[in-house]
Structure formats: C-alpha cells, structure tokens
Amino acid sequence: MFIGKKFLVAGAAGLLGRQLVRHLVENQAQVVAVDIDLEGLQSLYATDAAVTVESLNLNDEQAVIRFFSDRSDLDGAVNCSYPRNSKYGAHFYDVELASFNENVSLHLGASFLFMQQAAAYFERVKTPFSLVNIASIYGVVAPRFDVYEGLKMTMPVEYAAIKSALIHLSKYVVRYVGQSDFRCNVVSPGGLFDHQPEPFLERYxxxxxxxxxxxxxxxxxSIAFLLSDQSQYVNGQNLVVDDGFSL
Structure with missing residues (x-):
C-alpha cells in the first residue's frame, strides 16, 4: 500500500503512535518515529530497519524548525502527541487559569507549530504531502458527563477546547496553503480503551x-486512508470514528 512512501509519526512512543507505526510498516511504509521519550522509542523500534527514531520536543520551536528544514524525503505526517502538565485532568471548577493556559499552549501550540512547519516543508520541497491530526469526538460534540458520574476521572475542559480548535486550525492551514498537493485532515476517534474503570466502560x-x-x-x-493516494482530494475534513457515540 505504501511502497516507496515515508511518513513522520510524532508521539510515536504513545498509545496510538506506537500501533500506528507498526501498522504503517506492515503496509510497507518507511517511518520516522519521533517523541520526547527517546529511550521509549529505542526500546520499541531498535530492531526495525523500516523505522528511524529521533527525540523531538514539539514545544521546542527551533528544534521543530530544524527537523523539518533538514529533511526532503517525507510524504506525510501524523501528529499523535499529547503534551500536558501535571495538573491536567482536574474537574472543571478545580482548573486554575494558569494551568488551563499552559495546557492549551502545550498541546494546541505544539500542534500549530507542527502544522506550520509541515506546510513550510511542503512549500520548500513541492512534493505531495498529507498531514493527519488527531482530534476527538469531544472536539465535535459536548461531553456526556453521565459516564463520569461518581468517578475521579472527568472529561478535561482543556481537552475539549484544544480538540475543537485543532479541527478548525486544520481547515485554516489548507486554505492558507491553497494547493491540492498539500492536504491536512483530522481523525476524531471515540474513546480509546486504556483500562478505564468498569462503570465508565459500561456507561460509555x-x-x-x-x-x-x-x-x-x-x-x-482511517489514518492510513488519509495518508494514502486513495484520499487524494480529501482535504480539510474531520473523519469521526466512534461507533455512533456522537449521534
């Protein structure tokens, strides 16, 4: 499916990123796997010749600029990163303004920088490029707070703000670049299983x-489809994958 293609996966040591890297490699792609956790990357991909690893902090502006400036071999990128501070996940009334601002900066700010430099990469290299951002159903619809009732977990307000903004920012960048060969789309998954409490899973x-x-x-x-030539003229779209949860 991806013979001769090379994709960048950011957040490649995370829950989604590491499985996406494997999926792309199984479909014959070459992958550049980046994450702030270099040791995690090395332990995951040390024996895989199709994967090259590099430490990259998406909140380090100069590092991200250098990374894209030094390359000319990418056909696309997926941003699976999920930067946040230690106070992330607090209930609405417990969220401090400084913490809210920091989380928006860490996550949405890093996503902006990633999109900006991917677009600049395309303008320089002038070869087709597909960028996929990962948002959420909670960037599309209001949270269903009943599934969290009586639990310590909640749907963080920062998450809703960031993911909804990410969907619109993706539309902004493709309109700004304004060329069919540069594509930026979004996948908005429903909740991903990560051993959450049983009452939450049942309600969900x-x-x-x-x-x-x-x-x-x-x-x-869905991510692979948006990276592929099969979605050649799909641009600025948000693909919801949630088994009807948002209906």
Missing part, C-alpha cells in the same frame, strides 16, 4: 451502537 458502551470504547486498531485504517 450504552451510548455507542455496540462496540463501546474503541481499540486503537479500530482507528488505524
């Missing part, structure tokens, strides 16, 4: 059409 499933929380593998095909 009641809002879906049967699947409930998604496995990471359920999202990979």
């Amino acid at each position: 499933q009641q809002h879906s059409l049967g699947k409930g929380m998604l496995d990471v593998k359920d999202v990979l095909g």
Whole structure:
C-alpha cells in the first residue's frame, strides 16, 4: 500500500503512535518515529530497519524548525502527541487559569507549530504531502458527563477546547496553503480503551451502537486512508470514528 512512501509519526512512543507505526510498516511504509521519550522509542523500534527514531520536543520551536528544514524525503505526517502538565485532568471548577493556559499552549501550540512547519516543508520541497491530526469526538460534540458520574476521572475542559480548535486550525492551514498537493485532515476517534474503570466502560458502551470504547486498531485504517493516494482530494475534513457515540 505504501511502497516507496515515508511518513513522520510524532508521539510515536504513545498509545496510538506506537500501533500506528507498526501498522504503517506492515503496509510497507518507511517511518520516522519521533517523541520526547527517546529511550521509549529505542526500546520499541531498535530492531526495525523500516523505522528511524529521533527525540523531538514539539514545544521546542527551533528544534521543530530544524527537523523539518533538514529533511526532503517525507510524504506525510501524523501528529499523535499529547503534551500536558501535571495538573491536567482536574474537574472543571478545580482548573486554575494558569494551568488551563499552559495546557492549551502545550498541546494546541505544539500542534500549530507542527502544522506550520509541515506546510513550510511542503512549500520548500513541492512534493505531495498529507498531514493527519488527531482530534476527538469531544472536539465535535459536548461531553456526556453521565459516564463520569461518581468517578475521579472527568472529561478535561482543556481537552475539549484544544480538540475543537485543532479541527478548525486544520481547515485554516489548507486554505492558507491553497494547493491540492498539500492536504491536512483530522481523525476524531471515540474513546480509546486504556483500562478505564468498569462503570465508565459500561456507561460509555450504552451510548455507542455496540462496540463501546474503541481499540486503537479500530482507528488505524482511517489514518492510513488519509495518508494514502486513495484520499487524494480529501482535504480539510474531520473523519469521526466512534461507533455512533456522537449521534
């Protein structure tokens, strides 16, 4: 499917990123895997000749600029990164303004920089490039707070603000570049299973059409489609993968 293609995956040591790298390699792509956790990358991909690894902090502006400036071999990129501070995840009334601002800066700011430099890369190299951002159903619809009732976990307000902004920012960048060969799309998954409490999983499933929380593998095909030539004129779109949770 991806013979001769090379893709950048940011956040490649994370829950989604590491499975996406494997999926792309299984489909014959070369992958540049970056993450702030270099040791994690090395332990995951040390024996895989199709994967090159590099430490990259997406909040380090000069490092991101250098990274894209030094390359001329990428066909696309996926940003799976999820930067946040130690106070992330607090309930709405407990969120301090400074913490809210920091989380928006860390996540949305880094995503802006990544998109900006991917666009600048395309303008310099002038070869087709597909960028995929990862948003969320909670960037599309209001949270279903009933699934969190009585639990310590919640749907962070920063998350909703960031993911909704990410969807619109993706539309902004493709309009700004204004060329069919530069594509930027979004995948908005439903909740991904990561050993959440059983009451949460049961309530969440009641809002879906049967699947409930998604496995990471359920999202990979949508990302691969947007990277591929099969979606050549799909641009500025948000692909929701949630088994009907947002209906």
